[in-house]
Amino acid sequence: MTDASLDMDIRAMLAEPSQREKGFRVLMQRYGKVIYWHIRRIVVSHEDAEDALQETAVKIFRGIDSYRGEGKLTTWIYRIATNEALNILRKRAGLFHSIDSLSPQLLSTLESQASVDADKAVTALQKAILSLPTQQRIVFNMRYYDELSYEEIAEATGKNIGALKANYHYAYEKVKKYLQENL
């Protein structure tokens, strides 16, 4: 079964009240790990990623009624997951600090949770990404790792495509420069 036809099946199940729970389970099987990694790349800590994943799953299940099948299923899921991940960072930053100020804390979490066997270049790439402002970081991750189109990222984040392209371009250049200097 192709990804597109599986998505269509999930949408059909979500639209049918008697099939919603089954549809949700299939959706989580299909996208659960994708959501986890998307969140983990934003919050870095595994414990925070688990909490945000749980909240995302609850919101998806409760929000099935509000999902009317307009727009892609994936972008709806990414929107919820991104918001939950950002909520965790907002709580960490507190009322008087921006979430961009969490960069050193996120770097230290990366260092403590990265596997000792991890490739040095892979870890360096993560460090480079963590040096980016949050918005650029999210756009970079969605484009580079999740390979979403700008249209999909725009739908998931509510930002316009021009701004997203600029964000990705700046992020890419900064990451490249960081790797040139640190590898």
Next chain:
Amino acid sequence: MMEKMENISRQMPYSESEEYLDNLVSRVTEKAVEAGKKKSFKAPLWIAASVAAAAAILLFVFIGRGEEKTEGPLDKYLASLPDDELMQLSSYEVEEWEPEDTAIMEEYQ
């Protein structure tokens, strides 16, 4: 030696295995279904509580009205009057007496 970004693996540098994450996703899914069902169970309870409160208010209002309808001798008398007399009674105004008027009344007595 500088490594090109395109050549770096897109894997993440963490140790969580696929199996661990599959279990995590299953656990999270079950909890979400449970939480979703709790919410849908709570909704009818909330509706039932609202209906009960509305019924109690209506009952209270009707009992109050019932009490108002209790008739005394004056009500019976007013009910027996024809409409034109009732109109006269309702348009009758009691004039307030000024102190001087009281003095005149005393003169007459």
